[in-house]
Amino acid sequence: MEIDRTNTNNNDDILVVRNLKKYYPLSRFSLSKEKAFVKAVDDVSFTIKRGTTMGLVGESGCGKTTVGRTILRLHEVTGGQVLFDGKDLATLPSGALRKLRPQMQMIFQDPYSSLSPRLPIGEIIGEAVREHKIVPKGEYRSHILKVMNDCGLPSQYFYRYPHEFSGGQRQRVSIARAVALKPKFIICDEPVSALDVSIQAQIINLLMDLQAQFGYTYLFISHDLSVVEHISDTIGVMYLGSLVEYGSKESVFANPMHPYSKALLSAVPVPDPDHKMNRIILTGDLPSPINPPSGCKFRTRCSSCMDICSKKVPQLREIEKGHQVACHLYNKV
Numbered sequence: 001m002e003i004d005r006t007n008t009n010n011n012d013d014i015l016v017v018r019n020l021k022k023y024y025p026l027s028r029f030s031l032s033k034e035k036a037f038v039k040a041v042d043d044v045s046f047t048i049k050r051g052t053t054m055g056l057v058g059e060s061g062c063g064k065t066t067v068g069r070t071i072l073r074l075h076e077v078t079g080g081q082v083l084f085d086g087k088d089l090a091t092l093p094s095g096a097l098r099k100l101r102p103q104m105q106m107i108f109q110d111p112y113s114s115l116s117p118r119l120p121i122g123e124i125i126g127e128a129v130r131e132h133k134i135v136p137k138g139e140y141r142s143h144i145l146k147v148m149n150d151c152g153l154p155s156q157y158f159y160r161y162p163h164e165f166s167g168g169q170r171q172r173v174s175i176a177r178a179v180a181l182k183p184k185f186i187i188c189d190e191p192v193s194a195l196d197v198s199i200q201a202q203i204i205n206l207l208m209d210l211q212a213q214f215g216y217t218y219l220f221i222s223h224d225l226s227v228v229e230h231i232s233d234t235i236g237v238m239y240l241g242s243l244v245e246y247g248s249k250e251s252v253f254a255n256p257m258h259p260y261s262k263a264l265l266s267a268v269p270v271p272d273p274d275h276k277m278n279r280i281i282l283t284g285d286l287p288s289p290i291n292p293p294s295g296c297k298f299r300t301r302c303s304s305c306m307d308i309c310s311k312k313v314p315q316l317r318e319i320e321k322g323h324q325v326a327c328h329l330y331n332k333v
Contacts, residue, residue, distance in 0.1 A: 014085060014185055014217050015048040015071070021079035022063075022070045026290065038289050040066040042241040043080070045316065048234070050184075053211070053218040055232030055249070057225060057264065059286060063241040064221045065109075068187040071219070072104055073097060084185065102132045105178035109190040111170035115162040122148075122158035125176045134181055144180065150213075151176040152206060168199035172206065179210060187219045192227060204231055225268045229253055237261045240297045241289055243316060247323035257325045259302050296328065304329055 022041035041063045048054045056064050069075045071082050077090040084104065089097065108114040115124055126144045129135065135143045145155050151172045162170055171191060178186055188207065192200040208231060210216060222228050228235060235252045237245040237260065245258040256262045263280040284301045287293055293300050299309040308328050316326040 012049050013047050013083075014050045015219070016083040017047070017067075017071065017080070018045050018083070019080040020044045020067065020070060020077065020082060022066055022075055023078045036290060039241050039292070040289060041070060041078075044238070044241075044243045045080075046234075046236050046243065046246055048185075048217055048219060050217055051211070051215045052233040053220050053231050055228035055235045056219060056221045056238060057223060057228055057235065058238035060223065061286065061289075062238045063289075064223075064238055065189055067238070068106065068189050068219060068221055072106060072187065074106075102128070102134060102181035103184045104187075105181060105183040105185070106187045106189060107171075107174050107178050107191045109193060111167060111174045111191075111194065112162065114174060115170060117162055120159045120161055121153070121165075121173045121176075124162070124173060125180050128177070129180050132181060147176050147180045150210065151179070152202075166199075167195050168202060171195065171203055175203075175206065175210070179214070179216070183216065185217045185219075187221065189221045190223070191220075193222065193224065200227065207231065225264060229268075237264065240287060240292055242297060242326065244298065244326045245324065246316065251320065251323040255320075255323070257319060257323070257330065258298075258327050259304055259329075260298050296326075 020041055021039070021043060023037040023039050026036045026038065044067060046054065056067065058064055066075065070077055071089070073089055080090065082089040084100065087100070089100070092100070115121075119127070122144055125147060126140060129143065130140065145158070148155060148157065153169070153172055153176060162173065165173065174191070191207070192203050195203060204227060207218065211218065218231075220228060220231055229249060232249050235247065235249055236243050237252070237258065239260050245252060245256070245261045252261065253265065256265050263282050266278060266280040282301045287297065287300055293310070295311050296302070296309040296314050299305045302309070306328060312328070314326040314328050316324045317330075318324050319330050
């Protein structure tokens, strides 16, 4: 797929990802002369509008987290474009990228390992604020206390350490650390997967309240489809490094089109004891990203596999307005 190098993104689009690739080379001591790569992210494209949330879902190991980290250039980009407010982060010099860092933040999955055990939470939240000079020195403490209050952390917690808090409270600290820099865009990397269900609801509601109050844009990475349905406006479904379906929450949940999306959504529990679930069980194991199947990567587990599926890679194309699918079943649509 050719990359369009012209800057055609709409002003409403805060993030435009075009043909993003992240390849990891295998050991240089391999016996093979041909250099091999793990294609963790392979030709992924999507757009996120300002003030909205895109949910990114898929099995463990499909490349969701790598997409988020590569967008922020925590991993270097192998190929493609990442346009943030019209600036290509993939080619931005390190100095210019550093100036943009406060506008793009990440909430990590594990709220314990992502927080320094040697610093009180007031310092954890404020460390980057001081480094990037987000507020004047005289307003530093009041700014941190306000952020803590916005995130449900009482002011008396300012001098406490991470080990003194529960998992939910530590995740609030992680959220406070991100929003303290007054960002425009936040990547939420499975921020509730390590929490109890009741605490999950509190954190999701906090993220939605902050978005409503400050207009944040989220990329919400998760494998929990019920959580994604609650918080997202658009949804992307990933399989083995590639985006196989993308569209509005309503269109993807009401009318999943890719066989993989149908299987994922069939596993979502319905809170109705009289509802009969028609679970679609996928056969076979997840193929290796080092040596993926030819053609469609999903064909080895797909009950609708055709001859063309082994020969040609399906391209993501719009089947109905705003709903894109990468599947040969819709070639004639």
